[in-house]
Amino acid sequence: MRAQNDAGRRTRRRWTAGAVGTTALLVLTGCSAEVQRGWYPGTRETTNHNAQLTDLWVNSWIAALVVGLLAWGAMIWCMVAYRRRKNDQGFPKQTAYNVPLETMFTIIPILMVFTLWGFTDRVQTEVDRPVDDSPLTVTVYGKQWSWDFNYSYEQENGEVVEAHYSGIQAQLDGSEGVRDTLPVLYLPKDVPVHFELKSRDVAHSFWIPQFLQKRDLIPGKTNHLYLTPQELGSYDGKCAELCGEFHSEMLFNVEVVDEAEFVQRLEEMEPGQVGDEYSRNPNNNPDGAGTMERDLQTPRGGGSH
Numbered sequence: 001m002r003a004q005n006d007a008g009r010r011t012r013r014r015w016t017a018g019a020v021g022t023t024a025l026l027v028l029t030g031c032s033a034e035v036q037r038g039w040y041p042g043t044r045e046t047t048n049h050n051a052q053l054t055d056l057w058v059n060s061w062i063a064a065l066v067v068g069l070l071a072w073g074a075m076i077w078c079m080v081a082y083r084r085r086k087n088d089q090g091f092p093k094q095t096a097y098n099v100p101l102e103t104m105f106t107i108i109p110i111l112m113v114f115t116l117w118g119f120t121d122r123v124q125t126e127v128d129r130p131v132d133d134s135p136l137t138v139t140v141y142g143k144q145w146s147w148d149f150n151y152s153y154e155q156e157n158g159e160v161v162e163a164h165y166s167g168i169q170a171q172l173d174g175s176e177g178v179r180d181t182l183p184v185l186y187l188p189k190d191v192p193v194h195f196e197l198k199s200r201d202v203a204h205s206f207w208i209p210q211f212l213q214k215r216d217l218i219p220g221k222t223n224h225l226y227l228t229p230q231e232l233g234s235y236d237g238k239c240a241e242l243c244g245e246f247h248s249e250m251l252f253n254v255e256v257v258d259e260a261e262f263v264q265r266l267e268e269m270e271p272g273q274v275g276d277e278y279s280r281n282p283n284n285n286p287d288g289a290g291t292m293e294r295d296l297q298t299p300r301g302g303g304s305h
């Protein structure tokens with residue numbers, strides 16, 4: 001009897017230690033900034049949308065965890081409370097086809113899905129609301145395998161600066177310093193930006209992970225993205241849609257700088273814009289299609305590619 005009691009006490013002590021340990025882990029890690037952001041990149045202030053996007057993500061996880069704990073708890077309770085006892089015979093009482101229960105099991109998940117949808121829709125509508133008076137429009141062209149950035153910036157004195165940067169594909173040959181050779185997208189801090197997203201050839205996707213927003217560039221279509229960068233610094237950008245052999249080299253850097261430096265950078269760039277006339281898509285660039293046809297008919301010298 002004594003031995004049995006000791007074993008029981010030891011088991012209970014082990015359970016208590018486990019529970020205390022788990023709680024401590026949750027409480028302690030709960031304080032770290034990473035956990036509060038749900039391991040999202042950037043900070044709550046990186047753009048004007050980061051805070052609400054982070055909250056949607058973290059709160060969805062909290063809701064999912066609560067549902068998970070209830071479901072796991074119910075499952076474990078059933079396993080323990082209704083386990084097969086020593087002298088049990090035959091099957092336990094069968095309770096299939098319980099209409100009220102099954103109605104509940106249908107209605108509760110539907111309510112959960114609609115709740116999640118409601119919060120998501122609210123944030124999405126807010127984040128995607130067009131900003132009509134953005135002083136800066138950046139027309140982004142994705143192309144195999146780099147980026148063209150066209151800037152049209154209305155300064156405070158009403159003067160409009162137009163400039164562009166035509167990117168060249170990154171050469172990821174393993175040598176150091178390749179990052180510095182990537183195309184750079186300059187953005188002024190605290191100025192609302194309207195991105196017009198286009199493609200010169202196939203489907204690409206414009207993604208700056210720390211901005212928490214990503215949008216496809218579809219040939220023959222213009223997509224839009226509105227945001228205001230709020231923190232100075234360097235960020236990584238990349239293509240997020242498999243677009244061919246060198247998709248992984250379709251990278252760019254983002255520099256969020258103050259307004260004065262931004263204007264200076266624009267002045268250092270090529271003036272004007274590089275528009276649809278450089279696109280390979282024959283549907284919205286008939287001239288481009290002609291050039292392609294000529295290219296195909298011209299025999300090429302060996303060795304080049």
Ligand SMILES: [Cu+2]
Pocket residue numbers: 142143203204205239240241242243247250
């Ligand atoms: Cu791409």
